[in-house]
Amino acid sequence: MQPSLTAMLPIPLVDLRAQYQRIKPEIDAAIQRVVDSGQFILGPEVEALERELAAYCGTKYAVAVASGTDALELSLRACGIGPGDEVMTTAFSFFATAEAIISVGAIPIFVDIEPATYTLDPAALEAAITPRTKAILPVHLYGHPCAMTEVARLAKTHRLTVIEDCAQALGATYQGRRVGSLGQAGCLSFYPSKNLGGYGDGGMVVTNDATVAEQVRLLRTHGSRQPYHHLTVGTNSRLDELQAAVLRVKLRHLDAWNEARRRHATSYGEAFRRAGIDQALGLPQQRPGCQHVYALYSIRSRQREHLKQRLIMQGIGCQVAYPTLLSEQPALAGASRQAHPWPTATTIAQEILSLPLYPELTAEMIDRVADTLAQAISTR
Numbered sequence: 034m035q036p037s038l039t040a041m042l043p044i045p046l047v048d049l050r051a052q053y054q055r056i057k058p059e060i061d062a063a064i065q066r067v068v069d070s071g072q073f074i075l076g077p078e079v080e081a082l083e084r085e086l087a088a089y090c091g092t093k094y095a096v097a098v099a100s101g102t103d104a105l106e107l108s109l110r111a112c113g114i115g116p117g118d119e120v121m122t123t124a125f126s127f128f129a130t131a132e133a134i135i136s137v138g139a140i141p142i143f144v145d146i147e148p149a150t151y152t153l154d155p156a157a158l159e160a161a162i163t164p165r166t167k168a169i170l171p172v173h174l175y176g177h178p179c180a181m182t183e184v185a186r187l188a189k190t191h192r193l194t195v196i197e198d199c200a201q202a203l204g205a206t207y208q209g210r211r212v213g214s215l216g217q218a219g220c221l222s223f224y225p226s227k228n229l230g231g232y233g234d235g236g237m238v239v240t241n242d243a244t245v246a247e248q249v250r251l252l253r254t255h256g257s258r259q260p261y262h263h264l265t266v267g268t269n270s271r272l273d274e275l276q277a278a279v280l281r282v283k284l285r286h287l288d289a290w291n292e293a294r295r296r297h298a299t300s301y302g303e304a305f306r307r308a309g310i311d312q313a314l315g316l317p318q319q320r321p322g323c324q325h326v327y328a329l330y331s332i333r334s335r336q337r338e339h340l341k342q343r344l345i346m347q348g349i350g351c352q353v354a355y356p357t358l359l360s361e362q363p364a365l366a367g368a369s370r371q372a373h374p375w376p377t378a379t380t381i382a383q384e385i386l387s388l389p390l391y392p393e394l395t396a397e398m399i400d401r402v403a404d405t406l407a408q409a410i411s412t413r
């Protein structure tokens with residue numbers, strides 16, 4: 034059989050141009066609408082996006098901010114977390130999770146993860162509670178919800194605030210409820226490569242708590258409600274109208290895109306089985322009652338570095354998220370008070386590898402990734 038032409042093309046980790054090509058008329062019209070309006074910061078598009086995302090997440094309020102990092106930091110501040118407070122979070126996440134805790138003056142307490150979902154291990158969480166613990170910051174890593182029933186139980190018993198880092202998980206559900214609606218506040222990121230990505234930076238806080246919403250609203254505009262009257266010291270963390278207009282177009286497609294991601298994840302599993310390597314690779318798992326949205330499709334292998342090289346040689350994008358635990362980051366040396374062991378996170382950081390996954394991926398591409406991995410495994 035003739036190899037098809039597309040068999041030669043590189044397969045990127047994500048392909049935002051392919052997505053744009055499919056929704057170009059809608060996006061172009063939305064951008065033009067904003068440019069014509071002459072209003073660029075916190076206008077009607079942002080307000081509409083806030084209403085639409087609150088409805089989507091199942092929360093009463095949503096407040097748009099400039100990034101996911103700001104959503105975390107301003108949520109912590111709005112919930113009264115500050116100097117000396119301990120905030121428990123995962124040892125295995127993007128740096129911003131820890132950075133937000135430190136930037137409000139609080140102390141991150143890093144906790145180990147579950148081997149099946151790579152999210153916070155509730156038993157480790159419980160063991161890390163001290164009299165100074167004020168909050169839990171669960172991260173729904175790769176698009177899979179944390180064990181929120183256990184998180185909520187601990188929060189209730191010990192009177193802790195729960196702030197969800199949903200930067201990778203918009204649309205994921207936990208027992209039928211969307212992430213972001215399960216704690217005091219949910220933090221979204223619209224970084225371009227996230228499941229709902231803008232054409233620049235952006236973020237949002239979703240919450241059912243009127244006071245938290247009001248506080249974040251105040252903090253994002255220099256602590257003022259009316260011009261030149263400042264009630265508190267906040268910051269500049271506003272979303273712009275162009276981002277909001279683009280995001281509103283994309284939000285209409287989000288469920289279909291997340292559905293496509295789930296289909297591709299299933300197809301990867303089937304392709305690995307056909308190639309006889311499904312047992313050799315640790316495949317992503319979905320906890321019963323959870324819906325995964327596969328922001329990243331991450332496999333595990335002890336031959337991670339070898340597989341990574343072979344994929345790159347074949348023009349297939351891949352990524353290690355994350356090679357280093359938060360607790361081991363040079364910037365955080367000494368920032369965390371306790372030296373808990375993180376055996377699972379340590380192993381996962383050595384073995385994890387994310388493969389290309391985006392809605393526009395084709396069956397042919399998935400087969401090529403599987404074949405490349407199968408060859409790499411047999412040539413070891």
Ligand SMILES: *Cc1c(COP(=O)(O)O)cnc(C)c1O
Nearest residue numbers: 100101102127129200222223224
């Ligand atoms: C992307 C991300 C953030 C930060 O979001 P930005 O919009 O890039 O500031 C925070 N936490 C996690 C887990 C992320 O993946």
